[in-house]
Amino acid sequence: MTNTEQQVSELIKREYEHGFVTDxxxxxxxxxxxxxxxxxxxxxxxxPEFMLEWRLKAYRRWLTMEEPNWxxxxxxxxDFNAISYYSAPKRPxxxxxxxxxxxxxxxxxxERLGIPLHEHAKLAGVAVDAVFDSVSVVTTFKEPLExxxxxxxxxxxAVQKYPELVQKYLGSVVPMGDNYFAALNSAVFSDGSFVYxxxxxxxxxxxxxxxxxxxxxxxxxxxTLIIAEDDSYVSYLEGCTAPMRDxxxxxxxxxxxVILDNAEIKYSTVQNWYPGxxxxxxxxxxxxxxxxACIGKNSKVSWTQVETGSAITWxxxxxxxxxxxxxxxxxxxxxTHNYQQADTGTKMIHLGKNTTSTIISKGISAGRSSxxxxxxxxxxxxxxxxxxxxxxxxxxxxxxxxxxxxxxxEGSAKTAILEHEATTSKVSDEQMFLCRQRxxxxxxxxxxxxxxxxxxxxxxLPMEFAVEAGKLLEVSLEGAVG
Amino acid sequence: MKSVPMLSSAFLAPAGQSLPQPLLELRQQRGxxxxxxxxxxxxxxxxxxxxxxxxxxxAIAASLPVSDRIDTPLAKVxxxxxxxxxxxxxxxxxxxxxxxxxxxxxxADLSDEVASSLAERLDNTLDANAVQLARLNTARFxxxxxxRLAPEAVLDQxxxxxxxxxxxxxxxxxxxxxxxxxxxxxxxIVEEFLSTGSEAALVNAVSEFTLADSAQITxxxxxxxxxxxxxxxxxxxxxxxxxxxxSHCVGFGGPLRRHDLQVRLEKPGAECLLNGAVVTxxxxxxxxxxTIEHIAPHCNSExxxxxxxxxxxxxxxxxxxxxxxxxxxxxxxxxxxNLLLSSGAEIDTKPELExxxxxxxxxxxxxxxxxxEESLFYLVARGIPRREAQTLLTMAxxxxxxxxxxxxAVRDASLPRLNQFIDQTFEEA
Numbered sequence: 001m002t003n004t005e006q007q008v009s010e011l012i013k014r015e016y017e018h019g020f021v022t023d024x025x026x027x028x029x030x031x032x033x034x035x036x037x038x039x040x041x042x043x044x045x046x047x048p049e050f051m052l053e054w055r056l057k058a059y060r061r062w063l064t065m066e067e068p069n070w071x072x073x074x075x076x077x078x079d080f081n082a083i084s085y086y087s088a089p090k091r092p093x094x095x096x097x098x099x100x101x102x103x104x105x106x107x108x109x110x111e112r113l114g115i116p117l118h119e120h121a122k123l124a125g126v127a128v129d130a131v132f133d134s135v136s137v138v139t140t141f142k143e144p145l146e147x148x149x150x151x152x153x154x155x156x157x158a159v160q161k162y163p164e165l166v167q168k169y170l171g172s173v174v175p176m177g178d179n180y181f182a183a184l185n186s187a188v189f190s191d192g193s194f195v196y197x198x199x200x201x202x203x204x205x206x207x208x209x210x211x212x213x214x215x216x217x218x219x220x221x222x223x224t225l226i227i228a229e230d231d232s233y234v235s236y237l238e239g240c241t242a243p244m245r246d247x248x249x250x251x252x253x254x255x256x257x258v259i260l261d262n263a264e265i266k267y268s269t270v271q272n273w274y275p276g277x278x279x280x281x282x283x284x285x286x287x288x289x290x291x292x293a294c295i296g297k298n299s300k301v302s303w304t305q306v307e308t309g310s311a312i313t314w315x316x317x318x319x320x321x322x323x324x325x326x327x328x329x330x331x332x333x334x335x336t337h338n339y340q341q342a343d344t345g346t347k348m349i350h351l352g353k354n355t356t357s358t359i360i361s362k363g364i365s366a367g368r369s370s371x372x373x374x375x376x377x378x379x380x381x382x383x384x385x386x387x388x389x390x391x392x393x394x395x396x397x398x399x400x401x402x403x404x405x406x407x408x409x410e411g412s413a414k415t416a417i418l419e420h421e422a423t424t425s426k427v428s429d430e431q432m433f434l435c436r437q438r439x440x441x442x443x444x445x446x447x448x449x450x451x452x453x454x455x456x457x458x459x460x461l462p463m464e465f466a467v468e469a470g471k472l473l474e475v476s477l478e479g480a481v482g
Numbered sequence: 483m484k485s486v487p488m489l490s491s492a493f494l495a496p497a498g499q500s501l502p503q504p505l506l507e508l509r510q511q512r513g514x515x516x517x518x519x520x521x522x523x524x525x526x527x528x529x530x531x532x533x534x535x536x537x538x539x540x541a542i543a544a545s546l547p548v549s550d551r552i553d554t555p556l557a558k559v560x561x562x563x564x565x566x567x568x569x570x571x572x573x574x575x576x577x578x579x580x581x582x583x584x585x586x587x588x589x590a591d592l593s594d595e596v597a598s599s600l601a602e603r604l605d606n607t608l609d610a611n612a613v614q615l616a617r618l619n620t621a622r623f624x625x626x627x628x629x630r631l632a633p634e635a636v637l638d639q640x641x642x643x644x645x646x647x648x649x650x651x652x653x654x655x656x657x658x659x660x661x662x663x664x665x666x667x668x669x670x671i672v673e674e675f676l677s678t679g680s681e682a683a684l685v686n687a688v689s690e691f692t693l694a695d696s697a698q699i700t701x702x703x704x705x706x707x708x709x710x711x712x713x714x715x716x717x718x719x720x721x722x723x724x725x726x727x728x729s730h731c732v733g734f735g736g737p738l739r740r741h742d743l744q745v746r747l748e749k750p751g752a753e754c755l756l757n758g759a760v761v762t763x764x765x766x767x768x769x770x771x772x773t774i775e776h777i778a779p780h781c782n783s784e785x786x787x788x789x790x791x792x793x794x795x796x797x798x799x800x801x802x803x804x805x806x807x808x809x810x811x812x813x814x815x816x817x818x819x820n821l822l823l824s825s826g827a828e829i830d831t832k833p834e835l836e837x838x839x840x841x842x843x844x845x846x847x848x849x850x851x852x853x854x855e856e857s858l859f860y861l862v863a864r865g866i867p868r869r870e871a872q873t874l875l876t877m878a879x880x881x882x883x884x885x886x887x888x889x890x891a892v893r894d895a896s897l898p899r900l901n902q903f904i905d906q907t908f909e910e911a
Contacts, residue, residue: 396840411850412828
């Protein structure tokens with residue numbers, strides 16, 4: 001047993017593997033937020049007038065709003081004037097055109113993360129729009145996508161090239177005044193991805209973006225907009241790691257999905273940002289608004305997320321099921337350790353007839369962390385024949401952690417059926433005994449049991465993510481047993 | 483910023499003075515604390531769905547008059563009976579038990595000594611932040627009922643407390659009950675809320691129970707006030723080791739029906755069973771909030787609530803199980819099933835778990851659905867008229883909980899009333 005204890009204490013002491021700072025000079029703004037900052041930001045990006053107007057309107061709206069405090073989270077008040085709102089890699093005028101031109105320092109960063117960009121892209125057949133801090137640095141696999149008619153580019157580029165699409169859909173799913181963090185994002189969003197899948201096109205490959213937060217004290221305000229026209233399909237992957245840092249960094253992203261008749265978007269996330277050290281110091285604040293509008297008949301959105309990082313997670317990927325027969329799915333694994341806090345879940349808003357939704361949420365809390373599922377299932381009066389199934393399970397590891405479930409269920413259609421079930425349990429002594437007896441060490445046993453607990457969600461992930469997710473849980477749970 | 487509505491000062495006007503001094507002082511103190519109390523709004527989490535139904539107008543602020551008269555002859559109950567009219571006990575209509583160790587007294591008759599110890603304990607079973615409006619009761623009660631069960635005392639028959647509100651004029655009533663159960667004592671207490679008259683009125687009722695080691699209390703609560711009466715009720719219970727508290731609530735809808743039930747399991751081995759059945763129709767509204775606090779290890783809780791909403795009505799259930807850090811080996815089960823009988827009706831449910839200990843077994847389930855078409859077809863195919871079949875199936879849904887009420891008289895009285903209510907629903911549909 002002493003041997004195990006020693007191992008465990010070593011594991012506990014192990015620092016975050018992905019924590020390092022890439023030494024690239026960043027071209028950043030002074031901290032602070034006012035209308036001038038937004039004008040400068042917009043000017044740097046050479047944005048058309050409508051974009052600047054939109055940002056300013058969002059900013060003025062934001063000033064009138066109050067930071068929400070209903071979440072089961074505890075963190076010091078964020079000083080929004082202590083944050084720098086723009087950071088781009090140096091030399092923006094000669095942005096690299098191919099991988100060879102990319103700063104080798106940057107490529108090494110990716111390698112240390114275990115993602116050799118070119119190899120990864122080739123091997124997996126994934127086009128990567130890598131967001132390094134705030135400006136998209138390199139986009140690969142553009143040609144086959146262009147051939148299919150798919151637009152996949154940084155949103156700043158889309159603003160220039162496809163202003164009519166951006167103007168039509170930006171803010172149509174998450175209005176600028178939707179919530180405090182969405183308003184902030186609308187005012188200062190730095191960059192992000194834009195995807196447009198034309199009518200009848202099945203995107204020939206999975207699209208993927210890697211985020212990294214790099215320069216100290218720069219909030220990352222991503223904005224993603226995906227539009228799937230009639231009868232189209234796309235699978236979009238998003239994964240993140242971040243370097244170690246002592247101050248808390250703010251991340252307030254907005255993701256908007258627009259889904260028309262018979263179209264489908266599969267949106268997968270692996271989030272592994274720096275969660276803070278074992279004393280709860282540092283870590284990313286992750287306040288994200290993600291929403292899909294299933295406008296078309298028989299449209300479908302599927303959210304899959306594996307959340308293991310961030311000191312604070314505030315995230316509720318939602319689906320507005322407006323189209324008749326539209327489908328919303330939410331599969332989530334949220335793991336918290338040490339002093340991490342997660343308040344996450346989903347919203348399924350049924351407005352159309354015969355809409356269906358499934359929610360499978362698995363929360364795992366270890367150490368002194370707190371893990372909350374907060375969800376809303378709302379059936380509007382017109383959503384005849386709507387159907388929802390919700391299952392949210394929590395697993396507790398250690399006696400200092402907490403797990404909460406706050407589901408809101410609102411039904412007002414006579415022919416709708418809603419089901420919700422939730423359980424809370426711990427890794428049982430019997431399970432552990434069985435594994436130990438067969439010579440499996442406690443670390444491995446817990447990892448195995450947790451993986452089994454999450455299996456129904458992992459199955460929904462694209463293959464390469466599923467592998468990564470399993471490993472991620474293992475790494476994140478290190479030191480949780482003892 | 484929009485200004486928040488405040489509690490009208492009319493609600494804090496001085497009330498009757500026929501109480502022992504310590505209770506008068508307590509009332510005064512609570513009243514002072516309520517000056518400028520913000521009223522719940524849509525943004526107040528625990529009034530999210532109900533605040534718009536709350537009408538605390540000046541017209542209902544005044545206390546309803548006290549009288550010794552009983553207008554309607556009450557049904558004879560098989561047990562002991564206390565009648566509380568407009569918040570004040572009517573001794574002439576009450577039959578009190580003469581059982582050793584059982585003390586039943588109105589607040590007005592308490593000695594200063596007992597009253598002062600009671601004043602210290604009133605409100606202690608309720609979380610003031612969660613039941614803001616229960617404090618209004620403590621600021622306004624004109625009388626109350628104090629029940630003390632000595633250790634090992636057993637009340638041989640159920641005690642029926644009939645709260646009658648005379649709404650022939652506008653006003654409010656503040657009935658209050660405090661039950662102190664000594665160790666190993668047992669009692670069944672049935673509370674029934676009724677009203678006559680059709681003017682706008684408010685009933686703000688608070689019942690508190692403290693259970694010493696191994697005490698057993700069964701509390702049945704029938705809420706059947708009239709259509710003009712808003713009802714805001716709170717029930718609190720604190721349990722010591724191996725005590726058992728059973729609560730059975732049966733509620734009929736109204737313009738506003740609100741009941742907060744808070745149970746604290748404070749010592750190992752304590753357990754509770756909370757059952758509730760609610761029916762609403764027309765434009766009625768019913769809002770049940772329950773909280774179970776597992777404070778000590780080895781405690782059990784079980785909860786079953788069912789709502790049936792028809793017409794344009796609105797039924798709400800919010801249940802919360804809170805397992806504290808040291809409450810290892812806790813078992814908590816919460817089940818909420820809802821039947822939505824029309825598309826204009828709305829059911830909102832929020833079954834919450836808040837867990838700070840790892841070695842626990844907690845589960846909750848909630849469903850919203852409608853009558854099973856296949857079962858209906860089965861019955862109709864056998865020659866049972868559709869409406870009758872609907873009533874039958876709906877009654878079956880709720881009967882499961884009614885049958886668990888351990889007082890036969892209550893079961894027998896509730897079933898026909900529920901049946902009539904539900905039948906009426908299908909008639910309208």
